Structures are given as C-alpha cells and as structure tokens.
Amino acid sequence: MMDITRLESELSQLPLYFYGFIDPKSLEFSERIRYICSAECPMYNKTWACPPAVGEVAACEHKCKAFSNCLLIGTITEVADIADIDAALATRPEHESITNQVRGFFRAQGIEPYILSTEACAECARCAWLDGEPCRHPDRMHPCVESHGINLIPTLEENGLEFQYGENIVTWYSLLFF
Numbered sequence: 001m002m003d004i005t006r007l008e009s010e011l012s013q014l015p016l017y018f019y020g021f022i023d024p025k026s027l028e029f030s031e032r033i034r035y036i037c038s039a040e041c042p043m044y045n046k047t048w049a050c051p052p053a054v055g056e057v058a059a060c061e062h063k064c065k066a067f068s069n070c071l072l073i074g075t076i077t078e079v080a081d082i083a084d085i086d087a088a089l090a091t092r093p094e095h096e097s098i099t100n101q102v103r104g105f106f107r108a109q110g111i112e113p114y115i116l117s118t119e120a121c122a123e124c125a126r127c128a129w130l131d132g133e134p135c136r137h138p139d140r141m142h143p144c145v146e147s148h149g150i151n152l153i154p155t156l157e158e159n160g161l162e163f164q165y166g167e168n169i170v171t172w173y174s175l176l177f178f
C-alpha cells in the first residue's frame with residue numbers, strides 16, 4: 001500500500017510545476033490520437049515505446065484503467081524561442097530525469113508504477129524493435145502518453161492546467177499508474 005503522505009513529501013522536493021492524483025477511469029482514450037501518431041509522427045513503428053508495438057488503443061485503455069490510481073506530474077521550462085525546436089526538445093531530458101526520480105520514490109516503497117511520459121524512447125541508439133528483438137531495458141522504457149491514445153487535454157482542464165502556457169514555455173507531463 002502506497003504511503004501517499006511520504007510520496008507527497010518527496011514530490012515537494014522536486015522542481016515540479018504540478019502534481020496531482022487522478023482516477024485512471026477519467027482519462028479519455030481516442031483513436032484520433034493514434035491516427036496522429038501513424039500519420040504525423042516520424043517515430044511511428046520505430047520503437048517499442050510507440051505504436052504499433054504498444055498495442056491497440058483498446059488494449060492500452062484496458063491496461064491503464066485496471067490501475068486504481070494515477071499520479072500526473074508536470075514540468076514547465078522557459079526557452080528563448082519556442083520556434084527553436086532543438087532548444088525546446090533539449091528541455092525533455094530534465095523532465096524524463098524527474099520522472100525517473102519519481103519512479104524511484106515508488107520503487108522505494110516496493111511499488112513498480114506503469115509510466116507514460118514524453119516522446120519516443122531514446123534509451124538506445126537503435127531500438128531493438130527495428131531488429132525484431134525484445135526491448136533491452138523494459139525497466140527504463142516509458143511509452144509516451146499519446147502512444148496509448150490518451151487525449152490529455154480534458155484531464156489537464158479538469159486540473160486547471162494547460163497543454164501550452166503561451167510563448168516560449170515548454171510543458172511536459174507524465175502519468176504514473178499504480
């Protein structure tokens with residue numbers, strides 16, 4: 001059983017813009033989001049963390065909704081120019097590092113969360129998926145929120161959050177199911 005008070009005390013030490021607990025059943029899953037992966041994302045079919053490797057949206061929804069709780073965390077970073085995609089993406093490793101620190105808080109309590117974070121997995125220079133081999137680091141690999149067909153915007157709105165905080169602010173979110 002998770003000690004939420006201990007977890008919240010630890011979360012308060014991190015540079016998080018937001019954290020909150022949500023009911024996994026409140027998440028919106030949509031085939032439209034999956035369509036965007038297949039139609040627009042260059043990483044589609046390139047890693048174990050992306051569709052189609054993560055499974056059908058219905059299976060992803062079933063998996064996520066089987067958990068009783070979910071921690072939503074968010075970070076925001078200001079950049080000089082949001083149009084500079086490289087600079088915006090350079091803020092991602094810090095968010096992933098924070099996500100992994102939060103994972104450590106769960107593990108310290110003997111709980112392995114199921115994590116969805118940002119973008120495609122970048123753990124290996126070449127993903128084993130491309131060679132038809134199993135993932136080399138399933139304990140480190142996080143699919144992204146969108147890979148599971150989750151439209152996070154309604155959840156953010158319910159929590160008074162935005163997906164995009166205007167010019168030159170980069171926003172990242174992760175979900176940790178437990």
Ligand code: SF4
Nearest residue numbers: 121124127128135136
């Ligand atoms: S850990 Fe490596 S093999 Fe596994 S999904 Fe990430 S890049 Fe692919």
